[in-house]
Amino acid sequence: QPRAIYIHMEAKFARAAARDDLRQRRTAAAQLSWTGTAIRFALPLPLAAAFFFRAVDGLIFEPALNEAGLPPHALLGLIMATWVSLSLLSVSRPSVALALAATALGTLKQRVDGGVLKPPAVSPTAPVVALVTGASSGIGREVAAELARQGHTVVMGCRSAARCSAARVEILARLDVPGSRLVIPPDAALDLARLSTAARFASATGEATGGxxxxLLVLNAGFVPLGSGGSGRSGESGLEEGLYAMYYGHQALVRGLASLHLLGPSATAVVVSSDAMRFGGFDGSLETGSGEGDLAGEVTAGCALPGPLPCAPLCWPAAAPGVSNLVESPLVPATGWSFGAYARAKLSGVLLAKEMLARGLVARSTSVHPGVVNTAIQRRDRDLPTTLAALPPLSLPVSIAEWEELLPSVGARLTDALERYALPLFMRDAATAAAVVLRAAVGPTHPTGRAAELGVHYFNGMGEAVGDASLTLRDEARLERLSGRLWELADAAREARAEKGGSGE
Structure with missing residues (x-):
């Protein structure tokens, strides 16, 4: 009897162990299945995400498509539907999804980048003198290089004399052109956050070029403003740093060149803006008093929080009841939201181009979206510890000091890998963007459409002049008021700095 009981219990334990083993095998199989599904799902995602990113940037405001009856919001819907379809297909047919995503991305890159790879000839009949700001890196350096290659004389405007000299050496070595084609005015760095340097740079430019x-004036210099409140203000003026440098600084340079009669009678000005300007808006306080209320970043601050993408210059929208946008966009409400200082600064560049033309300072003036470009501006032109220090208190896994210790070994390798393999999928290179800028420089003298009639000549990321189907203004009267208002405020700031003798730099 005891032996029978033992045998019974042994069999019972064996059956239980078998059930447990089966359950464990099923659990493991389920986990393996989920893991496999996740891997299959993830494989095409980078290419699908890159397709979505590049398509939104390159297609939704393309004149040919918009004028053919596909407005921006319809194109955005089609792009999103394609992206979702590729993502869902990757679960069941990953190889098919991967092939389709690669084909779609390759076709798109050829369409939006392939057609602008060859820069146009600027003044093919005779060499000209050009001035390029932000010429030490990125788009500015490639514009300067291409103009020098074509035989023109280029004045390089840079904040750092050392970086400017290094860029000049690199360009000369790469192109094997005479050094006289690239001019750096001596002892006159151009720091657009200090208005007095603009006047000195203009004077030094006249001396360096013999008057x-x-x-051709390419106003390219820019950056992504960080911080909010005091952390995002210019040390010279107390105003918000993005608007101050990218609008006030460039306006002071143009004024300085004009006062010395250095702008030719047929001069062309190109302001490197961005489609981020479609998200830009101005607070109503700009139209009253001396503009107090938002100029110091009280409402429109830099990106104190990361944007929708880790490298994106746009902020998450913040409620701002007094802010209204000037340009129609399927992604942006007309009033009540701010997308940060970068969008406003790029919108101000469009107004700067308009106002230069309206005041007769140049014969032709345009603004251009160069596309989303893999340059230092996308990396905020700052090291990671500084970027983290500018963020509000967050639950960071390590301290800033620890980041500084980790970066040399980990951050540098990660950054290099991202720049080498990932970012080229999502962004175009600076040389392609430079070709777009030069296309805008030699494009149609008078683009068609209501915006062009008001002096807003804007070119898209393929160097095409956009018309009413791709650029619709929300409030024409307000645009006219703000365009003149910003110019007047910049004049007042420049005169105030001159009276103080540039103190506080």
Whole structure:
């Protein structure tokens, strides 16, 4: 009897162990299945995400598509539907999804980048003198290089004399052109956050070029403003740093060149803006008093929080009841939201181009979206510890000091890998963007459409002039008021700095 009981219990334990083993095997199989599904799902995702990112940037405001009856919001819907379909297909047919995503991305890159790879000839009949700001890196350096290659004389405007000299050496070595084609005015760094340097740079430019008239002015310098409140203000003025440098600084440079009669009678100005300007808006306080209320970043601050993408210059929208946008966009409400200082600064660049033309300072003036470009501006032109220090208190896994210790070994390798393999999928290179900028420089003298009639000549990321189907203004009267208002405030700031003798720099 005891032995029978033992045998019974042994069999019972064996059956239980078998059930447990089966349950464990089923659990393991389920986990393996989920893991496999996740891997299959993830494989095409980078290419699908890159397709979505590049398509939104390159297609939704393309004139040919918009004028053919596909407005921006319809194109955005089609792009989103394609992206979702590729993502869902990757679960069941990952190889098919991967092939389709690669084909779609390759076709798109050829369409939006392939057609602008060859820069146009600027003044093919005779060399001209050009001035390029932000010429030490990124788009500015490639614009300067291409103009020098074509035989023109280029005045390089840079904040750092050392970086400017290094860029000049690199360009000369790469192109094997005479050094006289790239001019750096001596002892005159151009720091757009200090208005007095703009006047000195203009004067030094005249001396360095022998008073030759500038026929092409490329206002390219820019950055992504960080911080909010005091952390995002210019040390010279107390105003919000993005608007101050990218609008006030460039306006002071143009004024300085004009006062010295260095802008030729047929001069062309190109302001490197961005489609981020479609998210830009101005607070109503700009139209009253001396503009107090938002100029110091009280409402429109830099990106104190990361944007929708880790490298994106746009902020998450913040409620701002007094802010209204000037340009129609399927993604942006007309009033009540701010997308940060970068969007406003790029919108101000469009107004700067308009106002230069309206005041007769140049014969032709345009603004251009160069596309989303893999340059230092996308990396905020700052090291990671500084970026983290500018963020509000967050639950960071390590301290800033620890980041500084980790970065040399980990951050540098990660950054290099991202720049080498990932970012080229999502962004175009600076040389392609430079070709777009030069296309805008030699494009149609008078783009068609209501915006062009008001002096807003804007070119998209393929160097095409956009018309009413791709650029619709929400409030024409307000645009006219703000365009003149910003210019007047910049004049007042420049004169105030001159009276103080540039103190506080």
């Amino acid at each position: 030759a008239a500038i026929e």
